[in-house]
Amino acid sequence: MCADRLKSSRAERNRFATDNDVSPSALSDFRAYSQVTGQETVIYAQNSITAGNSGPAHEVLLQHANRSKTPVVVLDLEKAEIVDTTGLGVLVEIRKILASANRRVEIQNPSRALLRIMNITSVSRLFPVRTSRPAEQQRLGQPLTPPRPDNDADKGRTS
Numbered sequence: 001m002c003a004d005r006l007k008s009s010r011a012e013r014n015r016f017a018t019d020n021d022v023s024p025s026a027l028s029d030f031r032a033y034s035q036v037t038g039q040e041t042v043i044y045a046q047n048s049i050t051a052g053n054s055g056p057a058h059e060v061l062l063q064h065a066n067r068s069k070t071p072v073v074v075l076d077l078e079k080a081e082i083v084d085t086t087g088l089g090v091l092v093e094i095r096k097i098l099a100s101a102n103r104r105v106e107i108q109n110p111s112r113a114l115l116r117i118m119n120i121t122s123v124s125r126l127f128p129v130r131t132s133r134p135a136e137q138q139r140l141g142q143p144l145t146p147p148r149p150d151n152d153a154d155k156g157r158t159s
Contacts, residue, residue, distance in 0.1 A: 030057040034064040040072040041065060042108070045080040049087030058090050062097065071103055074130070078109035088114075088123060095126060106130060 030053045031046040043064045049057045065073045075091065077083060083091070095105040108130040110118070115131075118124040 029053060030060050032060050032064055034067065036068045036070060039070050040074055041068050041070045042074045042076055044076045044078075048080050048082035049077075049090055050082055050084045051086040054086045054090050057087065058093065061090070061094050065094065065098060065103075069101075069103075072106060073098055073103055074106045074108050076108040077111070077114065080114075081111065083111070083114045083117075085117070085121075088117060088121070092123060092126065104128070 029047070030049065032043050033046070034041055034043045036042075041064065043061060045057075045061075047053075061075065073094075075094070080087075091105075091107070098105050106128045107118075109132060110129060115124070115129070118127070118129070
């Protein structure tokens with residue numbers, strides 16, 4: 001009986017949604033759509049990326065990324081309410097695969113919770129992050145305005 005459940009859960013994890021699949025989301029489904037604009041492919045995740053759908057999310061994201069060979073792939077996570085540590089692993093793996101083809105992956109509109117996890121785990125160093133929320137952009141250490149150059153020679157001096 002346990003073996004049957006294991007086979008069933010493996011089959012469930014290996015399922016993935018296609019572009020035209022708009023049925024209500026099951027636990028393991030993952031949906032996304034993509035748009036090519038200039039030198040970028042923007043992939044819009046439509047639901048969370050978690051341990052429950054990491055396999056399908058990986059497959060769907062790679063399918064969209066490989067539809068065009070643009071040098072930049074942007075993963076828009078605005079509608080991904082939850083990205084757990086397994087989901088974060090999926091994003092890192094996608095980055096690794098695309099980097100081997102000289103393509104850059106950027107994260108767009110991540111949740112505050114995801115930004116926090118990315119900072120704690122130092123994954124934020126792997127991905128340029130775009131956000132429409134200035135506070136999050138600054139929290140990432142990527143100020144909206146260029147930083148002023150530091151002059152090491154002036155440090156420690158008093159006038």
